[in-house]
Amino acid sequence: xxxxxxxxxxxxxxxxxxxxxxxxxxxxxxxxxxxxxxxxxxxxxxxxxxxxxxxxxxxxxxxxxxxxxxxxxxxxxxxxxxxxxxxxxxxxxxxxxxxxxxxxxxxxxxxxxxxxxxxxxxxxxxxxxxxxxxxxxxxxxxxxxxxxxxxxxxxxxxxxxxxxxxxxxxxxxxxxxxxxxxxxxxxxxxxxxxxxxxxxxxxxxxxxxxxxxxxxxxxxxxxxxxxxxxxxxxxxxxxxxxxxxxxxxxxxxxxxxxxxxxxxxxxxxxxxxxxxxxxxxxxxxxxxxxxxxxxxxxxxxxxxxxxxxxxxxxxxxxxxxxxxxxxxxxxxxxxxxxxxxxxxxxxxxxxxxxxxxxxxxxxxxxxxxxxxxxxxxxxxxxxxxxxxxxxxxxxxxxxxxxxxxxxxxxxx
Amino acid sequence: xxxxxxxxxxxxxxxxxxxxxxxxxxxxxxxxxxxxxxxxxxxxxxxxxxxxxxxxxxxxxxxxxxxxxxxxxxxxxxxxxxxxxxxxxxxxxxxxxxxxxxxxxxxxxxxxxxxxxxxxxxxxxxxxxxxxxxxxxxxxxxxxxxxxxxxxxxxxxxxxxxxxxxxxxxxxxxxxxxxxxxxxxxxxxxxxxxxxxxxxxxxxxxxxxxxxxxxxxxx
Numbered sequence: 001x002x003x004x005x006x007x008x009x010x011x012x013x014x015x016x017x018x019x020x021x022x023x024x025x026x027x028x029x030x031x032x033x034x035x036x037x038x039x040x041x042x043x044x045x046x047x048x049x050x051x052x053x054x055x056x057x058x059x060x061x062x063x064x065x066x067x068x069x070x071x072x073x074x075x076x077x078x079x080x081x082x083x084x085x086x087x088x089x090x091x092x093x094x095x096x097x098x099x100x101x102x103x104x105x106x107x108x109x110x111x112x113x114x115x116x117x118x119x120x121x122x123x124x125x126x127x128x129x130x131x132x133x134x135x136x137x138x139x140x141x142x143x144x145x146x147x148x149x150x151x152x153x154x155x156x157x158x159x160x161x162x163x164x165x166x167x168x169x170x171x172x173x174x175x176x177x178x179x180x181x182x183x184x185x186x187x188x189x190x191x192x193x194x195x196x197x198x199x200x201x202x203x204x205x206x207x208x209x210x211x212x213x214x215x216x217x218x219x220x221x222x223x224x225x226x227x228x229x230x231x232x233x234x235x236x237x238x239x240x241x242x243x244x245x246x247x248x249x250x251x252x253x254x255x256x257x258x259x260x261x262x263x264x265x266x267x268x269x270x271x272x273x274x275x276x277x278x279x280x281x282x283x284x285x286x287x288x289x290x291x292x293x294x295x296x297x298x299x300x301x302x303x304x305x306x307x308x309x310x311x312x313x314x315x316x317x318x319x320x321x322x323x324x325x326x327x328x329x330x331x332x333x334x335x336x337x338x339x340x341x342x343x344x345x346x347x348x349x350x351x352x353x354x355x356x357x358x359x360x361x362x363x364x365x366x367x368x369x370x371x372x373x374x375x376x377x378x379x380x381x382x383x384x385x386x387x388x389x390x391x392x393x394x395x396x397x398x399x400x401x402x403x404x405x406x407x408x409x410x411x412x
Numbered sequence: 413x414x415x416x417x418x419x420x421x422x423x424x425x426x427x428x429x430x431x432x433x434x435x436x437x438x439x440x441x442x443x444x445x446x447x448x449x450x451x452x453x454x455x456x457x458x459x460x461x462x463x464x465x466x467x468x469x470x471x472x473x474x475x476x477x478x479x480x481x482x483x484x485x486x487x488x489x490x491x492x493x494x495x496x497x498x499x500x501x502x503x504x505x506x507x508x509x510x511x512x513x514x515x516x517x518x519x520x521x522x523x524x525x526x527x528x529x530x531x532x533x534x535x536x537x538x539x540x541x542x543x544x545x546x547x548x549x550x551x552x553x554x555x556x557x558x559x560x561x562x563x564x565x566x567x568x569x570x571x572x573x574x575x576x577x578x579x580x581x582x583x584x585x586x587x588x589x590x591x592x593x594x595x596x597x598x599x600x601x602x603x604x605x606x607x608x609x610x611x612x613x614x615x616x617x618x619x620x621x622x623x624x625x626x627x628x629x630x631x
Contacts, residue, residue, distance in 0.1 A: 003523050014511050331507050335568065336496030336524040338489060403468045403488075407503060407580055408459060 007345035026357035029310040036303040060277040098254035102143040108134035115191035137226040147251035155205025162229035171200035173229040178209040314390035330406035414441035421474035447602045449619035452628035458612040467491035500569030504581035506561040508553040515549040521571035559590035579611040
């Protein structure tokens, strides 16, 4: 072992140019593999098949084209004449059975405020904003549920009456993500008590596994979410106000309908503010997915090509060095060092350089993302075979090294 | 029983379709502690004989007994195993590693022993002292004279206390004055350490300094 370690270290430090060349090769190769694997994971984890569906492409975010947003929001809040014009516009738009407004909000519930919180302890996570261990929750209406094309695996979805539940004593309907299976059953009542508010939610269904929702360009899993039919603890803001709110959403199930043109005709007729529609997430995500897939293929090709070039380059460098070092290896063999130890020292040298070469990638990942985005073993799974293949010519030439030729001065 | 015994050794090489017989029914005995010179014309098989004794090459037929035990060397691996701590080698072109210091070149002979570092260091220093090259310990071979290089090579050969030291033309690259120094050194080591030395040489002066001369005939 002493020989193997000492010889490997000596070789690294006594051949600085070669060491640098090998390191550069490996760093480039490792970085390419890292980018490839990371992009692959991103693609795999962030783009559910769900988002290939046309329904998402039919969702749009509504931007109210108003010069004074505060004044507009006050109109809605205080019920000014403009508010009633807005309701007229809203109703007229929704006269089309293929079109409806929807909105949602996400929130978090302090896990400690849920009675029997021990049951759901594992599903809570620390929320630095709320400074508590929280349960993820979203507030969806029946329309939101429909617009996002969510389906339940067990129980039922939301109905219009779930969202219109104004009875403070009646429980809010809740649909749970798949992670809650086994913790709650259909019909269970989840009680909430934070000292001042006391509320109840009744489990009416469970979402199918791997349900997601898209929001502002990102995709979130709903598996660990509680989906409330209304605010929890409840807050009875009218759905009309939600619909008219800036950054609300609109859905159409008719792909042939030019929704922007349709809305423009109604707002113009009523003298209401212009509503600008922006494709909501689905289209962006779908396009991003297409680009990401192409990128992954390109980077994958680059990684494989880079890997082949790296293998060839390393093989050449190591082979030439072995040929040059044959005399030295003969001396080792003369004093009783077996060939396998010589090969092991070469392999160890490459392994050390391989480990060193991964540090720039780790540093880059931590600098950019604050963590190593992919497991190290996956990078090694790509680079170790490169090293192994590149050492084959070296091991072959070492195996054929002949001390007799050295003694007869044919190897110098 | 002799320390080294070759019994009816045959060795030939094939080059294409042509077979060259190097040794045919060669038998010889070398006693422990002897200083033997092997002489003969070029191509008579001196180096081949040395290689067989060192386990670098092996005979086609015949027996090679080392310290009473028949050797069974059939591969490079067997040869390395056989040589380890048993056979030291001194070569004409010194065979030193240029990026190792004198100390490291000599210590190399102990790499395959299980001695602790302190023991290796003290042994290496003792050998350097004995060979008169302690002051060169931190020098590199390319800064040494021919005589100094050969002393380093001798140091590496004897440091593990081998039973047999084989030397192939150890003075072949040296001037006559240095040659005498090296031969005197080998004689001294032979007499004081009791190691068996087998020297392949063309040089009558070297041969005359040995206890016995074996002359090989060309086939």
